Amino acid sequence: MSAPESLAQDGLPPLREVVERHGLMAQKALGQNFLFDLNLTGRIARSAGPLSGQTVVEIGPGPGGLTRALLANGAERVIAIERDRRCLPALAEIAAHYPGRLEVVDGDALAVDLSALLHGQEARIVANLPYNIGTPLLVGWLSAEPWPSWWSSLTLMFQREVAERIVATPEQRAAYGRLAVLTGWRCEAKILFDVPKSAFVPPPKITSSIVQLIPRQRPEPCDRRLLERITLAAFGQRRKMLRQSLKPVLAEPTPIIEAAGLSPTARAEEVPVSGFVRLANALAEAL
Numbered sequence: 001m002s003a004p005e006s007l008a009q010d011g012l013p014p015l016r017e018v019v020e021r022h023g024l025m026a027q028k029a030l031g032q033n034f035l036f037d038l039n040l041t042g043r044i045a046r047s048a049g050p051l052s053g054q055t056v057v058e059i060g061p062g063p064g065g066l067t068r069a070l071l072a073n074g075a076e077r078v079i080a081i082e083r084d085r086r087c088l089p090a091l092a093e094i095a096a097h098y099p100g101r102l103e104v105v106d107g108d109a110l111a112v113d114l115s116a117l118l119h120g121q122e123a124r125i126v127a128n129l130p131y132n133i134g135t136p137l138l139v140g141w142l143s144a145e146p147w148p149s150w151w152s153s154l155t156l157m158f159q160r161e162v163a164e165r166i167v168a169t170p171e172q173r174a175a176y177g178r179l180a181v182l183t184g185w186r187c188e189a190k191i192l193f194d195v196p197k198s199a200f201v202p203p204p205k206i207t208s209s210i211v212q213l214i215p216r217q218r219p220e221p222c223d224r225r226l227l228e229r230i231t232l233a234a235f236g237q238r239r240k241m242l243r244q245s246l247k248p249v250l251a252e253p254t255p256i257i258e259a260a261g262l263s264p265t266a267r268a269e270e271v272p273v274s275g276f277v278r279l280a281n282a283l284a285e286a287l
Helices: 015-022 038-047 065-072 085-097 114-118 134-142 160-167 178-186 224-236 254-259 273-286
Strands: 055-059 077-082 102-106 123-128 151-159 187-195 208-215
Touching: 015 085, 038 065, 038 123, 038 151, 038 187, 038 208, 055 065, 055 114, 065 077, 065 085, 065 123, 077 085, 077 114, 085 102, 134 151, 134 160, 134 178, 151 160, 151 187, 160 178, 160 187, 160 208, 178 187, 178 224, 178 273, 224 273, 254 273
Parallel strands: 055 077, 055 123, 077 102, 123 151
Antiparallel strands: 151 208, 187 208
């Protein structure tokens, strides 16, 4: 074991030393890629907005690089969900350094009821999401009922390709799909900045991006389940015209397409979010 290095700016050991001391090699099976650069984790934390007095939920903190940045930047309380028990001792050291401000939950983020942990309190979600659960987590947060949900903002790291799919519009035809429609209906979303492969240990094969989502307080009225049915059918056969691709939803879809003010010959990738909302509402009238 190497001798301890000098302390980082937050008064804790450098992350490389923490990882080495606790034997925390990133595990591919858990989608782990650790960020060691505390300047970068600080930038991510600050991009979530002023944290003073805020409760922050973090998913997959690993050895705690982003956790430390959130606390150092003033978060009043951080709830960190971690399923890799190897990381718990390192996170306990951070909790001891920031008494009463870090709560570590040993569990799977896909199974933990985060709203129950908050007892009705609002929170921001800030996370370097494990790549293998990022999209399912996001869809779950976007599908919450009632809306708006318990979270006031999402500041999340995704693979660049996934980030582009989240923020896409019909102008970015190749990336535009079901995820972009669900996101655009309920949130304002934008890519804040990219994170190079070299920032991670081990370095992934792709560039990552920080995406921020702010919930719309009053999205266009629509039944989410019908919107999901419409987009599943339309993008499931995205090269076909709507009059054909929507047949799994309705045997003769042309009347609802026209009722939504759309052309039956349009393709899914040409229809804006508002068009899909109108389609879902027209389907509700027809059922």
